[in-house]
Amino acid sequence: MPIHASRPLLLADAAWRLGARPVTLLLLHRMRVALGRPQRALPDGRPAVAPFLPESALPPPAVDGTAVLHAVAALPPPTHGRFDPAAHALALDLFAPGDVRPVWEANRLAEIPLLAMAQRLDPGGGHGAQAEARLGAWCASNPPFRGPNWACGQEAALRALHLGLGHALAGGGAVPAGLRALLRAHARRIAATRAYAAAQDNNHAISEPAGAFACALLLGEDPAPHAAALAAAVARLVEPAGGFAPVSTGYHRLLLDVLAVAEWLRRFHGAPPFPAPLPARAAAATRWLLRLHDPATGALPRLGHADGSRFADLSLGGAADARGSLERAARLFLGASAEHRGDPGCAWLDLPVPGAVAAGEARWCAAGSRGWARDGARAVLRTGPLRFRPGQSDLLHLDLWDGAVNLLRDGGTLSYNPAPAQRAAAAALEDAGGHDAVVFDDREPMPRAGRFLRARWPATGLLPEGAWSRDRRGNRHARSLSGEGRCWIVTDTLSGPFRSAALRWRLPPAEWRSTGSGVASALGRVSVAADAPVELSLALGQEAPRYGELREVPVLCARVARPATRLVTTIELP
Template identity: 30%
Template sequence: WLFGLYGFLESPATTAERVTVLAQMVAISGKRIEANLDYALSQRNNHGISEGVGLWTIGLLFPELERSGGWLDLGSRVIERLGRDLIYEDGSFSQHSVNYHRLMLHDFLWAIRLGDINGRRLSQGLRERVAKACGWLYRMQDEMSGWVPNYGQNDGALVLPLNNCDYRDFRPVIQAAHYLSTGTRCFPPGPWDEDLLWLFGREALDSPTVQPERTPLAAEKGGYYTLRSSGGFAFVRCASFVDRPGQADMLHVDLWWRGQNVVLDAGTFSYNAPEPWNNSLAHTAYHNTVTVDGLDQMDRVGKFLWLPWLKSRVIRFDHSNGESHTQWEGEHDGYMRLKKPVSHRRAILQLPDEKWVILDKLQSTGKHSYRLHWLLMDVPFDWDEKRGLLVLHTAAGPFSVQVGVLTEG
């Protein structure tokens, strides 16, 4: 609405009557948001942030409305509080989703920039949290493609579609958030700069490029870890939740190689499609981890509710040796709730020459059925059943996956 209003304000088709009708619709939206704000805040996710940004926007751009002053103050308080509470100290976000992380950054970018333009500067503390969230996303990103793991719930949301980059390309939002925080760009000039033009003006396109090193990520509160190599990276999930989980996917691993997501996350597809597609991809079996007896790591008691919340811990993360080798090890207690409890521990070892070793150890005093799940990119392949060797024929060359089992006793 507001892009349309300001974009076509001088058009002959824009009449005073039409602007009045639009202003009335904006006022009704403000009343609806205020009346239902408590529910949005109770979700502790993008809903509350977006509602706060809506009130802030109406208050700034429509001062002639009767409630605009109250909406402006309320929106400011909501934005400041949720920026502090929902962006963790390590830069990760309470909603456990990379795409919702982008939505959150878009909301805060819009709110902060709109406040600056209209002489209502939001706090330095909020800006610092947004900078941490930007840094988190940068370190979750593939260097070559600009894409990120398709991790967590994803309903296709993109609240600031200001460029022609691919939907999966996160360089536009990272570039804009990095510029907001530093006054510099972290990527060389490209189509991802269009957000800068829309949000900050032409002068942003002349800012210098200072590209930070993309170091391994250890976001302990959010539970996100990356291991980097010269040709790609591994991402692994290992969290103890402080906010509601969206999926049962502990120790899930993504692998990226030469700009390709060769071992990947299925995403969401749809929340409300007919069975079996009504958010089914949130289950453990659709992630690159191990299931026990065909069960999820937590019990799904609602479309967006899992209980009891599992706990995870990192045992080792040693990346001091750089390219020679990097190792990570962690475990979760999701299957300790079973009558015959099962512990699941996973280790990842990155070796020279783009080799990755992933080891799973499952222990229990009882008998169980264990199943290892790997979702691989959709390309031609060769399968050698005797050797347990799969060769993916990717555009960047062959990528080999080999599996094996060791049993005790």
């Protein structure tokens, strides 16, 4: 990915904006690595061996188990990708061989809870033996602490949570020796790089104490320190209105899934309630994602990083369907239903169907976002404040949904470590031009200081029905929403020393035709007017509908030059 201007200056700027805490924690981590402390804390060890899971005699819940049996019949083999499985995990180059994210996803042991469920559905089908065999093979091919699958503390934490869930779904009770050995290794891996996790101010800081909590529960140790650490991380990263530090629907879903599994394991093992403010913040975070999902399909906007991660997906909805995640979180944290009462994942967890339903809202505001809903459509605006590092240059991006149709959309995330031929496309999707916003003078407002780090964050603020941002050059963009019924009006007010400005609206694939003032299709009509001459064009752009995939989409672009100060977009839905 291209990094602009002088990197040391950009790094200094980004460090100043991040603040002392994460920078100090990262420097502490790097100092510890230079001294070899995490490496010494993770010496070579014997792989764990069976038995791993209890022999289940529990009956299944009253659900259709066809999807579970189908899923466990086609499990892929474990993989190291192109990474060296023999190298010490902390000595690996995690970028040169390719994208490590798919390798990590495939090694989260998400199949273990599913195999425990399958064993209860079909006791004679050998699924328990299959789970034992897969765990044994994984341990043999991933000895502590070698290869890419021990390189990340968060990945160890997610595996530990899946193991805890699998043990409980298989009946719980005494923890077999093999599982105890495997969990001890995971607890050690999580503990080795705690400063790095805390420095990230994202899912790492939530997942890792949650994984340590699960390990303590199953190993018969005191879980209270890990519960306190998890509550402290939630207090820092989830604000009272439910906004999460990384403004990303994908990362937010992972947050809820991790907290939900931790809460369910806490109840299963009879541990004390989590300290405040975790319960209230988890409830607020649940409401935040509920507002954004499409109730008919479970689809979410692709706000921020969208890598398609799935965790504890007992409903088997996959990355594209968050209904199972939301129903589980709503029952655990809101004591209400997300109106997906027949969710099979909740039935497996024996979560009763609440009488109450989580209510929607016509307008809402949280740190980093605000939204509106009316007449079957909903909109979400990416706003400030930028208290934590922004994952993408997406300030004032607007997503508009009409039911299940994502009419105005984000370009998505292609890859965290794309192949050389795709690097330009991947970077473009994460830059300002990959979003539904205004770009001044075709210049990126937040240049890259690193792979996951941006510098020169704009100033931001809220408006009565919108928000504004001002870049380092003094160019100010204010965006407000209005309209009524099925008509939405977006007003973009511009000021500053810019010479030109480009407003882009990324559209879904459809038969779009020019109307002179914009475009129209069966999905709706989009018109743009300005207080100065405006040049409209409809061209093919690109988007990543899923992580790792790229396709062409229509993009409406409206260009103006000084002295233009206002662009007004009218969206008429059918």
